[in-house]
Amino acid sequence: SQTIHQWPATLVQPVGSPLSLECTVEGTSNPNLYWYRQAAGRGLQLLFYSVGIGQISSEVPQNLSASRPQDRQFILSSKKLLLSDSGFYLCACSWKGGSYGYTFGSGTRLTVV
Amino acid sequence: GIQVEQSPPDLILQEGANSTLRCNFSDSVNNLQWFHQNPWGQLINLFYIPSGTKQNGRLSATTVATERYSLLYISSSQTTDSGVYFCAASGGSYIPTFGRGTSLIVHP
Numbered sequence: 001s002q003t004i005h006q007w008p009a010t011l012v013q014p015v016g017s018p019l020s021l022e023c024t025v026e027g028t029s030n031p032n033l034y035w036y037r038q039a040a041g042r043g044l045q046l047l048f049y050s051v052g053i054g055q056i057s058s059e060v061p062q063n064l065s066a067s068r069p070q071d072r073q074f075i076l077s078s079k080k081l082l083l084s085d086s087g088f089y090l091c092a093c094s095w096k097g098g099s100y101g102y103t104f105g106s107g108t109r110l111t112v113v
Numbered sequence: 114g115i116q117v118e119q120s121p122p123d124l125i126l127q128e129g130a131n132s133t134l135r136c137n138f139s140d141s142v143n144n145l146q147w148f149h150q151n152p153w154g155q156l157i158n159l160f161y162i163p164s165g166t167k168q169n170g171r172l173s174a175t176t177v178a179t180e181r182y183s184l185l186y187i188s189s190s191q192t193t194d195s196g197v198y199f200c201a202a203s204g205g206s207y208i209p210t211f212g213r214g215t216s217l218i219v220h221p
Binding site: 034038042043044046088090094102103107109 | 144146148150153155156158161199201207209211213214216
């Protein structure tokens, strides 16, 4: 079965500082990878998804970017954080066949101060 | 894309009660999942159920794809069942659409 490692669990960063959140996957190869953000009020917003190394699709234009340097590594970045970037960030993966659905990482709670 | 609506938005139960959560979707789906988000924020996959019925302990789920809805049943609820339950559905695209969730509080 696939396992997602996501770190750090919590992060407090000042406005204007850079951000790097990392997600790695075990137990599967060539997965689809996703970054979600959950703000207060519980809706899940898809930020980025990737079907392969170097392939990134953005769902919502904003102050964030994503990269996939290796098959099972997905990175969420920002050059300069805004207060509005605060939230709960979740990485997810799915198999290409889609037969087993999604698996989520444990999430990173980001507070921008 | 697919629209997903969940009801009720909030639910408060006494321990031991049963409940039914509903997920309606606007188009045919090839992927339908139920998740439980625990108080620490982690999303736990409960069921992958694009059609049919599945059971896992006190939880069961039924998806009637032709009528575009899915139901999650929780029997003999416990305080550990508290949290937010999400339904997610996808059709031709492999990217699911999430509902806004049902917030469940189970009192002892």
